[in-house]
Amino acid sequence: MSESTYAVVGTRPPRHDATDKVTGRAHYGADFQLTGMLHGFILRSPHAHAAIRRIDVSKAEAFPGVKAVVTSADLPESPEQMVDIGEGAMPLSYIRGNMLARSKVLYKGHAVAAVAAVSPHVAEEAASLIEVDYDVLPCALTVEDAMRDGAPVILPDLRTKEFGEQTGRPGNVAEHFRHVLGDAENGFTEADLVVEREFRTATVHQGYIEPHATTVLWNEDGHVLVWCSSQGAFTVRKATAAVLDLPVLRVSVTPLEIGGGFGGKIRIYLEPVAALLSKKSGRPVKIVMSRQDVFEGTGPTPGSHMRIKMGARKDGRITAAQAYLAYEAGAYPGAMVAPGAMCVFAAYDIPNVVIDGYDVVVNKPSTAAYRAPGATQAAFATESVVDEIAENLGLDPVEFRLMNAAKEGTRRADGPKFRRIGCVEVLEAMRNHPHYRAPLEGPNRGRGVAVGFWFNVGLASSCTISVNSDGTVNLLDGSVDLSGTRTSVSMQAAETLGLRAEDVRPSVGDTDSIGFTEVTGGSRTTYATGWAAVEAARDVIGQMKERAALLWETDAASVEFDRGVFRAGGRSITFQELAAQLDETGGPVVGRGAVNPSGAGGSFSGAIADVEVDPETGKVSVLRFTAVQDAGRAIHPSYVEGQMQGGSVQGIGWALNEEYFMSAEGAMLNSSWLDYRMPTSLDLPMIDTVIVEVPDPEHPFGVRGVGEANIVPPPAAVSNAVYRATGVRLYRLPMNPVAVMEALWQKESEPGGGSLHSDAAA
């Protein structure tokens, strides 16, 4: 890491919201209260796929304490349009259909009706009196089920789009696309070794601790006021207005603190329903999901079916690669297979590539973004095959990756050519880390490595900075703070203004008070909102130079600013001194920054995992784990490390135990924290982190988003470690104890298999 020339960037000041978070004063979605507020409850489908013949709400309406009941009949009708739902767009009819089912329910947990009553218990009790007459239909739960001939048709109007063209073919495949680079067929003939493997991964949930919660008031003036926990107030406003067929001006959204999102709180589920209940009842309505609602009624990340084929020469050069990626979209098109295809081979410079992607609807909840959406599944597959090739060629797995690593100028099969990236630097940091060299003692232990990529996004952000008379500043931005971004954004403003981080008081604005800002997602906030803050700070400096010029009766262009001091013609004045004279020099100074950067630099991440496998139970314990990531520039290194640790842990959970365990009828059987089995702190070692800094050439401080790439390598790294510990490679996630044990039994039963390092006596 280079010697820093910065005073604030790269330091670790306490976060501005720390006290409120630690003492419990911070207001999350469910904490919000209004006088006269009612409580809503959503009735959900017990079936994975069924036609709705009739809904009778009369008994619920008559139940004492009930003030309103709504169904899809209460939703407005309006012409089809694509609605931007943050990091992508979706047809309005799908968004509405997911809000309250119309003629069909498409997954167990699909919202069907809602009740508002004087208490949550009354609302729940009344909802159980709603009679829904269902005609149960056969369901398709995986891509393989849904792509089979004769599979139940989930969306009758859906027609397959192929290679960008409408085919007119009905079915469950929403889209099939292909990326081609070079000539893969030829590339495979050049290879000395070709490995092709098939992989499957389960549907998993982001697992944010805070359930979705919203309070909505449909005011007498026709204005809809929303207070909710989300990843972006403007996206909630846009989607809510579209579903309710209102102009955006009629909807105001105030973001509350968010207890985790990871991509899952970008889309909306509750706001229009609460709005309709409020309109009918004339009272504010709050809806808080239960954990079961969150699992069954919000968007998890796609399960997948993948095939990866890669060929390499004896000298270690990868000559060709082919991917088949079929992802579960859930009930509506939009599986994150396109980003999966962008990332599947992104870590490598491969001349000949073919990638086929399939977006397939199934009878599960409509999937949503989850931290580097689509990339983790793909990396599990690719990095397993890469590991196998390295082993077969007798090459060190990190060296083999370095020999083929993507670098500036490498073209990806989906089109873009990389600018300056840090793939090589990340791999070198892995190779040079003491963990990679440390001996691994004891039986049934193994070490695995993997790398991963996420492209990151820029997108629109707004920020204003108001100068106070004592030289401190108030900063307002539009980015919901998921991960300490109040501080990482403020630090960039402070660095620019020559202030300390604690001289900046940041707050997150509502949709009435700050300019349009895209969601907190795509690893964009420290990058893009930070950039907006730099622009706002530069605007402040420009205006302050004019004030100094006024005082000194000189030209603003001759005033210079450096580290908090304005200078011109031998005179100088500090930021604080000048701030005290704003009244006399023309009034308040308010700087503004509004940006929409498009060329965010992607981030590479690597993982080294040591595991021990109990040969008698199949249980995998992670003994040691090191995460390495290119942060471009770490504004606040503690938060970067926190992101790396968090992503690693989620990746380990995805690898080992997390899954939607479905009945044949399409019910999720483990919709509780008890049985969904995210790792707890007791299941993990301390996650060691190494921040690599290859600055993004365009960003004012060189920032690359760090929120996502870190989840991409862990499942493959753990799987590669399990292989080295046991000699058994798993091609399916999760690698839970049953799956590992079955693989061990399979190996024992094979000729020449024999017992592992087991000391089993039984």
Next chain:
Amino acid sequence: MKWFDYAAPRTVAEAAGILASHPGALPLAGGTDLLGQLRSRVRETDLVVDVKRIPELNEISWDAARGLTLGAAVPCYRISAHPVIRRAYPALADVAALIGGVQIQGRASIGGNLCNAAPSADAVPVLIALGAVCLVSGPGASREVRVENFCTAPRRHVLEPGEILVAFQLPPPGPGAGSYYLRFIPRNEMDIAVAGAGVAVTLDDGHIRSARIALASVAPTPLFVEEAGEWLAGKPVEPQSLAAAADLARKAARPITDMRGTAEYRRHLCAVLTRRALEAAIKRAKEERS
């Protein structure tokens, strides 16, 4: 969750009277099973009868001749901290420190663990292995029920309407006794046993004098594998003996396949856990003798 009424009787007789006159009323101890079930509407009731204020249900007493009397509603944290239990019934102390986490252990009782009648209840194999007897009171005469005969099916047990579980009576451990509970869970804490094995042994010079083995999560009720313990009696403390007893446990298991594991996997675990629990109990028994 539906509204319900709440009663907090102070005597066993009062509790029995309330329960007998309100069919469908449910006893409440720590509530760590019951409240979740009421909230998720797995169960419904109009009346909850809190039994925690009844003195007999909160008692822990020890008598060298009669052994341990453990009130049905005593919370786990008192059990795992109790010096006599830690010394004489180590598996009971283990399991009280293993159910849930600190918050749960502040409320959860062993009586509730048994009366919930889940096949996965962790304390029940331990109670069976330690030879515990349930003291039951109700509108009629008080009676005793051996723990292995208490559960009849998932969520079903032998209590008649109006009856409550008052306490457990555990015989004093003989010389050279050791006990252990081992469960398998995919995570390291906060999980439901995929399978569990509770064992109690007594040793005499290199031989197993007696042994009792019970399993969790591999049958509709907690499973007492009497034959495995009987087989072990008189056998030398050798790996082959333990492996053979473990194999009997495996054969006795009647597990199902569900989201927590397949039947085959669970049968396999029965052998592994029984063997490992026996090894650990024997180690404790040897330490006890030395």
